[in-house]
Amino acid sequence: xxxxxxxxxxxxxxxxxxxxxxxxxxNSASQSFFWYRQDCRKxxxxxxxxxxxxxxxxxxxxxxxxxxQYISLxxxxxxxxxxxxxxxxxxxxxxxxxxxxxxxxxxxxx
Amino acid sequence: xxxxxxxPRHLVxxxxxxxxxxxxxxxxxNAMYWYKQSAKKPLELMFVYNFKEQTENNSxxxxxxxxxxNSSHLFLHLHTLQPEDSxxxxxxxxxxxxxxGNTIYFGEGSWLTVV
Numbered sequence: 743x744x745x746x747x748x749x750x751x752x753x754x755x756x757x758x759x760x761x762x763x764x765x766x767x768x769n770s771a772s773q774s775f776f777w778y779r780q781d782c783r784k785x786x787x788x789x790x791x792x793x794x795x796x797x798x799x800x801x802x803x804x805x806x807x808x809x810x811q812y813i814s815l816x817x818x819x820x821x822x823x824x825x826x827x828x829x830x831x832x833x834x835x836x837x838x839x840x841x842x843x844x845x846x847x848x849x850x851x852x
Numbered sequence: 853x854x855x856x857x858x859x860p861r862h863l864v865x866x867x868x869x870x871x872x873x874x875x876x877x878x879x880x881x882n883a884m885y886w887y888k889q890s891a892k893k894p895l896e897l898m899f900v901y902n903f904k905e906q907t908e909n910n911s912x913x914x915x916x917x918x919x920x921x922n923s924s925h926l927f928l929h930l931h932t933l934q935p936e937d938s939x940x941x942x943x944x945x946x947x948x949x950x951x952x953g954n955t956i957y958f959g960e961g962s963w964l965t966v967v
Contacts (some may be wrong), residue, residue, distance in 0.1 A: 747896070785854075829895070833954055838946065844892075846895070
């Protein structure tokens with residue numbers, strides 16, 4: 743089983759739609775979780791950390807489900823500028839090592 | 853302006869060449885990383901340095917040789933590469949404190965083509 747798994751997509755959604763991505767992780771002892779965003783031919787950039795109680799940043803909401811070992815990202819009122827690849831990132835060993843998923847591609851159309 | 857800078861941004865090299873990728877971070881971080889990103893594959897962690905000491909070598913072939921002279925600089929020396937080594941090489945840094953919540957910041961990457 744891969745350490746971090748994501749549906750590669752693409753998810754094609756119209757502007758204004760709500761879209762959700764899930765990511766599963768294999769190491770139940772993992773403590774740190776993040777969502778990164780990567781635009782085409784650019785470096786990944788931190789979108790948000792994922793906290794145990796769930797957290798929200800504007801139109802973006804991240805959730806953690808430890809029992810089922812997955813994290814989710816919800817995007818409300820999608821914008822064209824949200825089109826990107828969203829990378830799920832896990833720190834499975836609580837060290838300086840982060841593991842990335844393959845990413846989920848989102849395409850928002852007018 | 854990014855806090856992590858990489859040079860060169862693009863590199864084309866033959867299989868017998870020797871070249872180096874350079875990374876510099878201006879964020880005061882203590883940990884630095886090399887990741888490889890190939891098409892349709894997840895980012896692969898190659899090397900981790902913490903306070904200049906290598907803490908991770910993720911089974912990387914010896915034709916890739918990292919060097920970390922100080923906490924702000926990281927090099928990746930390349931020698932006798934193969935065409936399948938063509939990829940985006942990303943440098944990153946973080947302020948690793950020994951606890952969880954370790955956010956890393958990436959440079960813009962070096963696009964490497966091996967011919």
